[in-house]
Amino acid sequence: MSIGYACLTIGVEDTSIKSCIMRNATDTRLKELIAWNLNSLNNILDYNIANNIRLFRISSDLIPFGSSPVNRVPWWEIFEQEFQRLGDKIRAHDIRVSMHPGQYTVLNSLNEDVVKRAIEDLRYHAKVLSCLKVGYECKIILHVGGVYGDKEQALNRFIFNYQGLEQELKHRIVIENDDKCYNIQEVLMLGLSQDIPVVYDNLHHIANPTIDFMSHKHWIDQCKQTWKKKDGIQKMHYSQQDKDKKLGSHSNSINLDEFIAFFHELNREDIDIMLEVKDKNLSALNCILYLKDSKPCE
DNA sequence: CCGCGTCAAGTTCAT
DNA sequence: ATGAACTTGACGCGG
Numbered sequence: 001m002s003i004g005y006a007c008l009t010i011g012v013e014d015t016s017i018k019s020c021i022m023r024n025a026t027d028t029r030l031k032e033l034i035a036w037n038l039n040s041l042n043n044i045l046d047y048n049i050a051n052n053i054r055l056f057r058i059s060s061d062l063i064p065f066g067s068s069p070v071n072r073v074p075w076w077e078i079f080e081q082e083f084q085r086l087g088d089k090i091r092a093h094d095i096r097v098s099m100h101p102g103q104y105t106v107l108n109s110l111n112e113d114v115v116k117r118a119i120e121d122l123r124y125h126a127k128v129l130s131c132l133k134v135g136y137e138c139k140i141i142l143h144v145g146g147v148y149g150d151k152e153q154a155l156n157r158f159i160f161n162y163q164g165l166e167q168e169l170k171h172r173i174v175i176e177n178d179d180k181c182y183n184i185q186e187v188l189m190l191g192l193s194q195d196i197p198v199v200y201d202n203l204h205h206i207a208n209p210t211i212d213f214m215s216h217k218h219w220i221d222q223c224k225q226t227w228k229k230k231d232g233i234q235k236m237h238y239s240q241q242d243k244d245k246k247l248g249s250h251s252n253s254i255n256l257d258e259f260i261a262f263f264h265e266l267n268r269e270d271i272d273i274m275l276e277v278k279d280k281n282l283s284a285l286n287c288i289l290y291l292k293d294s295k296p297c298e
Numbered sequence: 299c300c301g302c303g304t305c306a307a308g309t310t311c312a313t
Numbered sequence: 314a315t316g317a318a319c320t321t322g323a324c325g326c327g328g
Contacts (some may be wrong), residue, residue, distance in 0.1 A: 008322085021305055021324065068306065103319065104307035114308065121307090146309050179319085180310070250320080278321090 001233075002096060002272045003291070004055025005284040012281075015043045019064040030073045033064050038082045045086065049093045052292075053284055055272050057098045058128065067117070067124035076131050087132035096232065096272060097134060099125045100141040108145035108158035115161055122165070126172050136171040137232025141199055144175055144182040144190065155186075159194060171230070174199050176237065179207035179248045184219045191226040198223040201237040202262070203276075207248040217266055224271075232272075238262070239276040250276050254283035256290055263291070 009015040017037050020029055041062065048056055065071040076083070090097055105121045106114055125140045132138075147154050162170070175191055176199040177184040184198075184205050191198035200223045202216055210219075220236060227234040240251040240258060254277050277283045 016323090019305090019322095019324075024325085065306075070306080102307075103309080106308055109308075111308085117307075148309085246318090248319085 001269045002053075002055040003284055003287050004053060004057070004096070004272070004274050005280045006057035006100070006274065006276060007059040007280075009044045009047055009281050010279060012043065012047045015040045015047065017041075017059045017061050019061045022065070022070055025065055025070050027073055030064060030071055031075075031078065034062075034073065034075050034079060035082075037062050037064075038079055038086065041086055042082075042089070045089050045093075045095065047281070048095060049089075051281075051285060052288065053281065054094060055096050055098075055274060057100055057274060060099060060101055060125065062128060063124070066128070067121040076127060080131070083131040084133075087134060090132060090134055096138060097129070097132070098139045098141060098235070098274070099128065101125055103143070105142065106145040107142065107161050108154050110146075110148055110157075119161075119165065122169050122173065126169050129172060130168070135232070136230050138172070139174045139197070139199075139231070139235065140169075140172045141176050141237075142173050143178045144187060147181050151181075151186075155190060158190070162194060162196070170196075174231070174235070176201055177204050177208065179204040181208070183208045183210050184223075185210040188219070188222055188226070191223075195228075196226065197228070197231045197234075198226045199235050199237055201239070201276075203239040203241060203248060203250070204237075206241070215265070216262065220266060220268070220271070233270050235272045235274060237276055238273050250278060253277060253279045254287060256286060259287055260290065 017040055018033050020033060041058065063071065063075055101121050105118045107118045109115050109118065122140060129138050144158055145154065174197040175187055177187045184200055188198050190196065200220045205216065205219065224234050240255055241247065242249040242251045254275060275284050275287065
């Protein structure tokens with residue numbers, strides 16, 4: 001079981017991921033940014049290794065405009081060596097990396113161009129992972145998308161578009177319940193029918209619950225069956241509500257008592273937990289240290 | 299140099 | 314019909 005964090009590492013020098021606005025995205029500028037970001041990723045990995053953090057989400061900004069025609073830099077060739085070294089490090093230390101396209105990547109859109117760009121974006125994310133030569137347990141997390149007033153049709157479009165994807169992408173993609181449109185029951189049905197692993201997000205489930213009163217544990221255990229051997233152990237997202245903000249907003253840091261209560265209720269060791277929290281590695285460290293201390297021997 | 303408006307992208311919901 | 318929120322930091326311009 002690993003606990004990890006997403007994208008940014010706080011308080012560690014030279015780990016920032018930089019980007020630029022589109023009109024400044026010249027080949028020269030992009031190459032500079034990519035070189036900087038790959039160096040940052042290397043420093044992040046060193047920090048994670050030193051602190052025994054074995055789960056990490058790589059920022060989609062690693063390659064700025066990575067899936068846009070604006071970026072014409074053949075980064076996978078220019079930086080082949082750097083990717084090789086980063087990948088060696090990831091594999092040598094058994095780190096599980098993932099990526100998570102944002103809300104603008106919508107595979108089931110009514111607009112064909114949006115779907116095309118979504119596929120390009122998935123290809124970009126998969127290309128980063130394949131450049132690192134990491135196994136298929138390193139995933140790309142995707143939301144199902146919009147509803148457009150007809151959920152059944154929207155789900156059918158997702159299925160149709162998903163089935164048309166190349167195998168390389170299907171090996172990477174996992175789907176997650178979101179806070180508005182598709183609850184865990186719907187995502188699970190979809191995952192079971194299409195053989196797509198399902199990531200359970202506890203806070204999204206609070207914001208967008210199923211009609212029954214099933215526990216977190218119930219759904220997490222249900223999701224387990226969607227994770228096959230080649231997918232690695234089951235993954236989930238864990239976050240806590242920021243009490244001062246609206247439903248679904250991530251908290252600044254992880255409240256340990258609350259996390260521990262959740263973890264005990266879950267009573268599972270065969271699961272990786274990605275924390276979604278603003279203080280990133282700091283809370284991850286907290287949780288990892290607590291669990292380490294509470295184990296009898298290791 | 300500091301501060302604040304803006305930033306590729308899509309969908310939903312509030313006004 | 315239009316615009317904000319989502320989630321969020323950081324880019325980069327204007328003063």
